[in-house]
Amino acid sequence: KAGVTQTPRYLIKTRGQQVTLSCSPISGHRSVSWYQQTPGQGLQFLFEYFSETQRNKGNFPGRFSGRQFSNSRSEMNVSTLELGDSALYLCASSLGAMDSPLHFGNGTRLTVT
Amino acid sequence: GENVEQHPSTLSVQEGDSAVIKCTYSDSASNYFPWYKQELGKGPQLIIDIRSNVGEKKDQRIAVTLNKTAKHFSLHITETQPEDSAVYFCAAIDTGGFKTIFGAGTRLFVKA
Numbered sequence: 001k002a003g004v005t006q007t008p009r010y011l012i013k014t015r016g017q018q019v020t021l022s023c024s025p026i027s028g029h030r031s032v033s034w035y036q037q038t039p040g041q042g043l044q045f046l047f048e049y050f051s052e053t054q055r056n057k058g059n060f061p062g063r064f065s066g067r068q069f070s071n072s073r074s075e076m077n078v079s080t081l082e083l084g085d086s087a088l089y090l091c092a093s094s095l096g097a098m099d100s101p102l103h104f105g106n107g108t109r110l111t112v113t
Numbered sequence: 114g115e116n117v118e119q120h121p122s123t124l125s126v127q128e129g130d131s132a133v134i135k136c137t138y139s140d141s142a143s144n145y146f147p148w149y150k151q152e153l154g155k156g157p158q159l160i161i162d163i164r165s166n167v168g169e170k171k172d173q174r175i176a177v178t179l180n181k182t183a184k185h186f187s188l189h190i191t192e193t194q195p196e197d198s199a200v201y202f203c204a205a206i207d208t209g210g211f212k213t214i215f216g217a218g219t220r221l222f223v224k225a
Contacts, residue, residue: 004156033212043157043202043215056210090156098206099145099164102213104156 001026004093004105012111018079021108025072025093032074033102034066037088046089049074050096081112115140115207119216126193127224134219136203137185146179146186147213149202157202161188193223 005024013019025032034046045058049068066076072093078085088109092102116139126132138146144165149157163170163177163186170177174193179186190197203216 031211035215042217045212045214048211050211056212058212092156096211098208098211101147101159101162102149102157104149104158106154106156 004091004103006089006091006105006108008108009106010109010111012113013081014113015081015083017081018077019081019110020075020077021089021091021110023074023076023091023093023105025074025091026103029093029095029103030072031094031096031100032068032072033092033094034074034076035090035092036060037090037107038086043090046076078110083112086110086112114209115143115205115214117203117205117214117216119203119219121219122217123220123222125222125224128193128195130193132190132193132197132221132223134188134201134203134221135185136187136205136216137183138205138214139184140205140208141181141184142208143205144208145206146177147204148177148188149204149215151200151202151218153199160201190221193221195223195225197221198223 007022031050033048036044047057052068063079068074088107090107092104094100119136147162150160151157176189200218
């Protein structure tokens with residue numbers, strides 16, 4: 001079974017630009033969660049989608065948004081990029097129950113200059 | 114919401130020794146506690162998990178214990194090997210919503 005695939009692996013953007021990251025979950029998984037990982041803040045929850053509906057959202061500004069498609073693939077978008085948005089963005093898929101283990105992709109490394 | 118604290122932040126052991134990482138959580142209704150291992154350049158991978166109806170679970174050299182009364186759980190790695198060197202994260206479920214809250218991570222170094 002193929003794992004979680006995130007594209008692209010690396011991105012370099014300039015302040016003020018916007019970026020879209022993509023995540024393809026494991027086949028059969030209907031839940032996709034997004035996390036931001038930075039050395040100082042660890043793994044911070046961004047949002048979670050299940051069957052195209054956002055079920056929960058973390059404490060991030062409205063510049064961070066996401067969506068999920070009918071095939072469970074998900075995208076997250078960050079608008080008006082700031083230097084502090086530089087991080088590893090991780091996507092995880094699961095079956096969607098509260099106690100379902102998360103299966104992570106290898107992340108997208110975003111650098112904002 | 115759920116808050117997870119993890120200690121220590123860094124742990125260095127000799128090959129063959131045991132390593133213990135401890136976590137506490139705040140949401141008393143939380144009932145699922147996974148542990149993840151993250152190697153360089155990769156996403157975290159689940160290594161073991163425990164649900165609140167058991168107090169201990171083992172998988173070869175790895176074991177996890179849970180004390181629901183004290184709201185803490187621990188990861189025990191025995192007979193450590195250099196390939197165990199990685200960052201380990203504990204996590205707990207925020208029962209207010211569908212999200213997993215992670216501890217800050219423990220960087221484990223196993224010296225050969």
